[in-house]
Amino acid sequence: MSRYRRAQGSTFFFTVVLADRSTTLLVDHVDRLRRIYQTVQQRRPFETVAICVLPDHLHAIWSLPDHDVDFSSRWNLIKGGFSRGMEAGSPSMSKLKKREKGIWQRRYWEHAIRDEEDLERHVDYIHFNPVKHGLVTRVRDWSLSSFHRYVEQGTLPVDWGGDMRDISGQFGE
Template sequence: MSYYRRANVAGGMYFFTVTIADRSADDLVRHIDRLRRVYRVVGEQRPFETVAICILPDHLHAIWSLPDGDADFASRWMLIKSGFSRGLPVRPPASASKLRKREKGIWQRRYWEHLTRDENDLARHIDYIHFNPVKHGLVARVQDWPHSSFHRYCRKGLLPPEWGGDVRDLSGNFGE
């Protein structure tokens, strides 16, 4: 069995990628209200600040700032993942391979986490999160993806609505 070392800095700021097992599914956006509700409830029970977030059909990216003296992001993700999964339509039985890896639910068992190092690292990850729907071809402009903290950044005047441009302009047509 593999042993994964995770960063463990109390009060740290972490970037996460959390993914569902079926990368062709759209569970996260199809059940977005459920995900938001569970995310909010867990945040009320085990506080953290969401610095940035973007929810795509099959994965999400988030940056969390944990409270001073608290480094336990793992239990928060466990509660979010299990709370979201409970009550969803029953899936066909998992393959033998997935069962061997203890992957029974809709989520991939593991997730990616990165402790942000400094302000530049944080800014790069915020940009990455906000641009992700364009990167995956879901929209041509960042502002067109509804499930992103990008809109909060715009309301606060931290980013202009046209941030990230329009990938349709990269085709050479330039609106002609």
């Protein structure tokens, strides 16, 4: 069993999704996303416990400073900063009224991490997600993941998750 370090403060799991699920915008513009993400992180500190950027969505676990649970404004700054200056399709009237470009889904999924077991499950979910979506057959082959930091720190072995080519059968959710 892996030993994950419990983050301090309030810890949350997030799924943030693009409005157009058929696009690869996040990986196509990952440098832009990284730059905005780091800028927001410097202005409104939080620790990224785990993250994985996929073509049309991302998963992250954040640990916020004690007595600070304002993840909403941080995501607003990230999403707005990423969208600013980018071309989008034709947004709906309701999106225009709210000054939205239509790049992101309005809402996102958040879950408060309850304990060590919950944290471990969500970190594993994040790291295995590129395999789940058929983007790679091994976790280590997806570069846009904190998995590689976990390997460098000795928390996870490089072959964690195995190789899906070695496993037969169909697995649903």
